[in-house]
Amino acid sequence: MILLDGKKIASQIKEEIAGRVGEIVKSEGKTPHLAAVIVGSDGASETYVAHKVKACKEVGFNSSLFRLEEQVTEDLLLGKIDEINNNNDIDGVIVQLPLPSHISEDKVIERISVRKDVDGFHPVNVGRMLIGQPAYISATPYGILQLLERYNIETSGKHCVIIGRSNIVGKPVAALMARKGYPGDCTVTLCHSRTRNLEDICRQADILVAALGSAGFVNADMVKEGAVVIDVGITRVQSNETKSGWKLLGDVGFQEVAPKCSYITPVPGGVGPMTIVSLLANTLRASLGEIYGRQRTGQ
């Protein structure tokens, strides 16, 4: 059994990105720049955004944080997005979700310029991903792909079973693992709350992706000998074992499942650390105009 060490790979990728910033400053005449928009002061959102800003600093990116109050109108937020879209110095923008209920998340996401949509949530990027065109791929699916790639895990012709059909993990991972090329070319089965015989289906998986958000859901009986197991779940539970009084659990019962696996991601330290570096990688690509070409003024 080999541990898919997301923490190690993420730090390697960060170093690689940091190493490229110097060249980019020379070739582009500017430093890659990520803007984050946060509305209100939700604790979890604050933490996530702080991590992203910190990661930018670590690799030498510029970052800007735009704070809007909880009561901000949708129009004002959309105006802020327009302003960022039109600012040639900013390469990528993320809007921390969730937004307050009086604001349409869909509308806000669709307002972001596709060329700055480094979260990969804009329907144009989602659609292009599905039909195999170049696109920004959202952080968690992109992180999973990178992890498979860095460990040279064969995917072609493998049966990849995904548990969970969320828009940000299950559906895009299904699309990506089924498409032509590497990592991809898998037979893909997408399972969810309505699935019958889930155990039987999981046992067929060469690659099993658990993304349902239920701690310890996947047990040893559901996993084929030699399978690759990717655990996307993160559930915070109380614990006497840690100083903080809580610990993080994945969707996979690691202790019993790991011995059967060829590869498995731990939680924490597996998929988690890969997500932020994927956002950095997308911002790097945006600064190079890799997907949609250069920004012209006001575009």
Place this chain on the structure above:
Amino acid sequence: MILLDGKKIASQIKEEIAGRVGEIVKSEGKTPHLAAVIVGSDGASETYVAHKVKACKEVGFNSSLFRLEEQVTEDLLLGKIDEINNNNDIDGVIVQLPLPSHISEDKVIERISVRKDVDGFHPVNVGRMLIGQPAYISATPYGILQLLERYNIETSGKHCVIIGRSNIVGKPVAALMARKGYPGDCTVTLCHSRTRNLEDICRQADILVAALGSAGFVNADMVKEGAVVIDVGITRVQSNETKSGWKLLGDVGFQEVAPKCSYITPVPGGVGPMTIVSLLANTLRASLGEIYGRQRTGQ
């Protein structure tokens, strides 16, 4: 075994659409209007477009056919699209594919206003479909959904296996059958040329969708007793049995497979006739501004 009679259902839907045109003229002050753009004079493309124009006439829609010569520049074609986008009298536009090799199909499709993209090929519509937002769904997948719905075929919790991962059939059908709601909520397996143990996987299918384009590929051994079989393939082969000297074959060996099925589509007369009515249904929705609201001048 019940035949999924696409010809019959398609003609019912056409009647329903025709019945609504009168009200729409009253409520919208105009007749639904589909524009088709054809470049060059490919025989098959001419036939397809002629069928679409004829179908418009049958239900009382207006239609416009824009012919551009094979040598037309990409810029000129894009300019024509802009003109159609800006014409408030036109509700939907399709560009008949394939286009000559000097023109980027992706660029042309992305130029079509999402609100007039009744073929559902624009990445915004594809992306919105994947994440479960309202969108124009392309004709063949939409036709398949309608057929399942009209026959009240249960889909929730069923295992839907799809053979073929094309952008216009396999991938969108997979996305649609997996999403919440009816028809949908299936466990979905997407298979393709790299799939191993295809027979085993197909035998698990409660609903089997064959969309690989290989005549008679699916045999009786690959089908579970009581399965619903949807045959999307159309291959034209020579035949002594017909006057014309050719006949159409599906991807399913109908004679041997049909007796095992609860429901099966014939070829021809199954999925085929459903595609054009789906285009009409999308045009109707566009004329009512159902997905993206009303067009304002120049939008």
